[in-house]
Amino acid sequence: MARGVNKVILVGNLGADPEMRHTGGGTAVTTLNVATSESWTDKQSGEKVEKTEWHRVKMFGRLAEIAGDYLKKGRQVYIEGSLRTDKYTGKDGIERYSTDIIASEMQMLGGNDGGGGGQRSQGGGQRQGGGNYGGPSRGNDQGASRSSPPPADNGFADDEIPF
Amino acid sequence: MARGVNKVILVGNLGADPEMRHTGGGTAVTTLNVATSESWTDKQSGEKVEKTEWHRVKMFGRLAEIAGDYLKKGRQVYIEGSLRTDKYTGKDGIERYSTDIIASEMQMLGGNDGGGGGQRSQGGGQRQGGGNYGGPSRGNDQGASRSSPPPADNGFADDEIPF
Amino acid sequence: MARGVNKVILVGNLGADPEMRHTGGGTAVTTLNVATSESWTDKQSGEKVEKTEWHRVKMFGRLAEIAGDYLKKGRQVYIEGSLRTDKYTGKDGIERYSTDIIASEMQMLGGNDGGGGGQRSQGGGQRQGGGNYGGPSRGNDQGASRSSPPPADNGFADDEIPF
């Protein structure tokens, strides 16, 4: 039961290898840094412009394991998921927000270069049963490609709850 | 496991009351006729033009029951699903195709007029590995990590293929 | 030209009236606060849980004007857009990120309560470079008038109308 649709669809490339960790309870948690870019020719200057958007994608359980095992920097992926914005209070006492994409489905695109082409997986649908949702996530993400990753000072600790 | 994405998203109105039936195995099967329309002013004639597209949406199990119980002609719905084209041979011996949208998610939109505003439901995920289709999806897909899986009272048992 | 897909689809309710302003150049800029929520019954506690996600949606130009004119707090909307994360440096010198959804399409849902039911609008599609599309659209979009289109398979032969 719910009221609303919260859906994200991405096709992009990984800016870094996946970062996989496990919660105390043993659940795999993988974070991807996915780039989607677009380019166009500026009308006035006539110059080619490119803008890249970076997305922090998190996945859990089986999906996280597959991503951790098969994905690599540069690989193209299809991601379906939902937006989740966490609120946290900085050391300066100011509330801030950090937005992630929680993947519910993932599809590796392109050829079989490397480890695992053509895999597809579906998440456990945590979003619908959140259970012990809640716990924010701490800095398990910034990809190498991230020119400047999200605050490491998010100031919260996750010792068991995946996020 | 799979290779590909096959996704449909509709927001439209029901052109008729839902048609619900049950398979021999007891699985509910509901068909919706959903209209999506768009209108614009023709550039040349200056006349207002309207075009309506009609979609046949099918759903199974719990989702079918909710739709059958709460939806009515005229009601606005959000549908998420996938395309399925069936081939059949006409009496004239010619092969033809018929395309349906198999709903995996449904959301009633608009106010609480009539029976059920604000309900939302998710299909059993038959499309993603639910065994022999229509095959019960009980327990499919929740990640190992799931401390508390989705609502899921959808543990229905159909021994017959719903379609 | 581009490489990647960056798409967001929301169906939710406005948590507040839209905020519209104009740039010095006269472009309307409207910000919406959209809630998408889901609820479920926790398996262990048996309690009903609800989680609401808030999304900051921005729109420009004609779309912003329509939203500003017709939307109101509580209204249900369909939003399609893309994610954009801005980097900024706080007063403390720490870089932070803020994520918005840039709407390219909007649809008011539900009945005609208040100002404007049933409106729909599309952004300029600036992100993808409508630019030199120019491609003639002749013949596109008819169909309504088509009484007898595509033959059985692909092998159709029509000499003027594209489909």
Added chain:
Amino acid sequence: MARGVNKVILVGNLGADPEMRHTGGGTAVTTLNVATSESWTDKQSGEKVEKTEWHRVKMFGRLAEIAGDYLKKGRQVYIEGSLRTDKYTGKDGIERYSTDIIASEMQMLGGNDGGGGGQRSQGGGQRQGGGNYGGPSRGNDQGASRSSPPPADNGFADDEIPF
């Protein structure tokens, strides 16, 4: 203006080379045959099952030309579009329906094998009835960070950052 959302998203492989033709008016029309498949292990038999869905995708204008020029059998593509069902009357006098996906966006996936990796294109938006859209979108969308705004010949000038 419109009421409804009619959206299809596909990621699949071409089962054949694109078929391109031109209308009498010179508009390019390309048809793609796109496969999306999924496989799973049957619960009861334990056998691996695979099901492939075939989609007929049509595109027009510039998009059709790009597809015709760069796509080839086997190539993986992302397609975004809408459903259109045509009614026609067979020789036997029976009315039938044929469903196509009218592409509004296309993205070639995978490596640069052959002609054109990493291209992306957008349709002319014929589905919206181009008509009096008119609404200028110039200046939309460029973020503060945006070094140079989108293509946008759509007509207005803002000298100030919209947000």
Added chain:
DNA sequence: TTTT
């Protein structure tokens, strides 16, 4: 056949 819906809806605006």
Added chain:
DNA sequence: TTTT
């Protein structure tokens, strides 16, 4: 008819 594709792909893995």
